[in-house]
Amino acid sequence: MLPWVPATLLAGGVWFTGGWDGQHSLALRKSLAAAIPLEIAGLTGRELTLPEPDRRVAGVSAYLLRSYAPVGAASQVPPVSLYVGFYERQSRGKTIHSPKNCLPGAGWEPLSSRTATLATARGVARVNRYVLQHGTQRVLVLYWYQGRGRVEANEYVVKWNLLQDAVLRGRTDEALVRVVVPIDESEEQAFAIAAAAASVVMPALEAALPGSTT
Numbered sequence: 001m002l003p004w005v006p007a008t009l010l011a012g013g014v015w016f017t018g019g020w021d022g023q024h025s026l027a028l029r030k031s032l033a034a035a036i037p038l039e040i041a042g043l044t045g046r047e048l049t050l051p052e053p054d055r056r057v058a059g060v061s062a063y064l065l066r067s068y069a070p071v072g073a074a075s076q077v078p079p080v081s082l083y084v085g086f087y088e089r090q091s092r093g094k095t096i097h098s099p100k101n102c103l104p105g106a107g108w109e110p111l112s113s114r115t116a117t118l119a120t121a122r123g124v125a126r127v128n129r130y131v132l133q134h135g136t137q138r139v140l141v142l143y144w145y146q147g148r149g150r151v152e153a154n155e156y157v158v159k160w161n162l163l164q165d166a167v168l169r170g171r172t173d174e175a176l177v178r179v180v181v182p183i184d185e186s187e188e189q190a191f192a193i194a195a196a197a198a199s200v201v202m203p204a205l206e207a208a209l210p211g212s213t214t
Contacts, residue, residue, distance in 0.1 A: 023166050025061075025088040026173040026210035032064035032084050035208035041196040043068035043080055059094040060085040068197065078190065080197050081180040084205065086147075090162065090172040098155060099130070099143050099178055108132040108139075115153050116142065118195055121203040125151040131187060138183040140190040142198050146205055147174035149212025173210050177201060 038045045045066040055063065068080040087096060100113075109132060116129040130141040144151055145158045148165055152158050158174075165171045179198050181190040 023089060023170045023172050026171065027088055028062055028086060028208045029210060030208050032062060032086065032205075032208055036064060036066075036082070036084070036201055036204045038066075040068055040080070040200045041193070042070065043077070043197075044071055045082070058085055058097060059087070061088040062086045076184075078182045078184045078193065080193060081178075082197065082201065083178045083180075084175055084201075086173075086175040086209070088173055090174065095162075096145065096158075096174060096176045099141065099176075100128075100155070108134045111138070116191070116195070118199050118202070120199045122151070122206060125202060126153045127151075127198060128153045129191070131183070138187075140181050140183055140187060140194055141178065142191075142194045143176065143178040144198075144202075145174055146177055146202065147209055151202060171210075175205065175209060177205065 033047070045068045048065040048067055050058075050063055050065050063086065064082065064084040066082045068082060070077045070079075085096070087094070090096065100110075111131045111133050113131075114129050115126050118125050118127055125144070127142045127144040130143075132139050132141060144153050146152075148161070148169070148171055150161060152161065162172055162174070177198075179194045179201070181194045181197075183190045
């Protein structure tokens, strides 16, 4: 084990449980709406508003909520829901809420869970792939954490990076990105649509997030 690891864990634990004032807030370099295209894979986005109680619970500094749908009424392509929640600074009580915890609490039952690999303009990245059911509805969800120069799916690695960067870099800025597609014809069709959207959103988001060396 590296000699600084115990100290990092201890200091990070102190920050996470009691607060740590050494970190600083970092704002977006440009708005999420300006960074992420309104047209993705032939679908057109429509801006939606997060209810204020939900925004307060999430504790986000900025967010983007869009529904992407085909322009032609006759198209059979299902809509895509995109949510990006950005935190300038995370602290006790104001950290990213994992969809793994939030979605089941909203009445969605998880049917399957794994990771998927996407090829994007910023390189290959791993994301979480979930299938959820609510009554007769099924949806496919892709989500990941992006910020401080990283794209990560693993919840434990995300927490470790958060603690390490809080102590060593004074940074906890990060975004949660979630793409949801209804499963109409098949799970693989829904995944192909979600993956196409995610592959555009991931590199586009880099233009808005604070730089990795800030």
